[in-house]
Amino acid sequence: MIVVTGATGNVGRPLVQALAASGEKVTAVSRRIREGDVPEGVRILAADLTDSEGLRPAFDGADALFLHDGGASAEALQPRTVLDLARSAGVSRVVLLSSQGVGTRPESHSHGVLMRSIEDTVRQSGLDWTILRPGGFNSNTYAWADSIRTRRTVIAPFGDVGMPTVDPADIADVAAATLRQDSHTGQIYVLTGPALTTPRQRANAIGDALGEPVQFVEQTPNEARAQMLQFMPAWAVDTTLAVSGEPTHAEQRISPAVEQVLGREPRTFADWARRHVAAFR
DSSP: OEEEESTTSTTHHHHHHHHHHTTOOEEEEESSOOGGGSOTTOEEEEOOTTOHHHHGGGGTTOOEEEEOOTTOOTTTOOHHHHHHHHHHTTOOEEEEEOOTHHHHOTTSIIIIIIHHHHHHHHHTSSSEEEEEEEOSBGGGGGGGHHHHHHHSEEEEEOTTOOBOOBOHHHHHHHHHHHHHOGGGTTOEEEEOOSSOBOHHHHHHHHHHHHTSOOEEEEEOHHHHHHHHTTTSOHHHHHHHHHHHHSOOHHHHOOOSHHHHHHSSOOOOHHHHHHHTGGGGO
């Protein structure tokens, strides 16, 4: 049995589907989950990772865990408690969804300090572990969905700064492989897409998928900051703008890890846009 936390998210959902399709027994855990959210035969549990007693039943009969905060605040998450529960129930393997920023932005509050602390806890858990450090997700462009649907326009900063954003389905496929195979124990995989793409190019790719042009309007950094502060804390805004506007060499490097683990190249952003075009119609 494999326990998948964050099971209704951009990575958790395709991971549950991939594991179920391969014949694995799966328990899907999310704060709000219903039978229709998962394939037939997948066990579900509505639980919060910060509620140890509510989470305890998830590990009955389990031998592996995919650990993702599932939307919980990283400050509130107590990974040692979760891992102790899992180990005491017989779980022997954990795969952690972390962030590339642990390595590239060690000074940042969320990607560096908090996620490094969670990684350290996983490494010290006594379980066989694998850590996944994806860069930016292709699905982050869902933030553009409303303006594309209503005005066929994207408004964003740093229009010509390229980043190798990754398809969440590729993260899920790598997670499925590392949960099922012993050979990935003790490995840290940085996960990226196959090429650098800029926000302007991603907007054009969504337009191609729609069959209609999407206009790109470039914000100044100050305009973007003011907008982001309406729904993000200042430290998160600062990190996001720094990565988007002045990425390090490491953040622009294309990682071979997806191909190494899966034996195929990562999916392109254009492929992601075609598969998810309904969100932008």
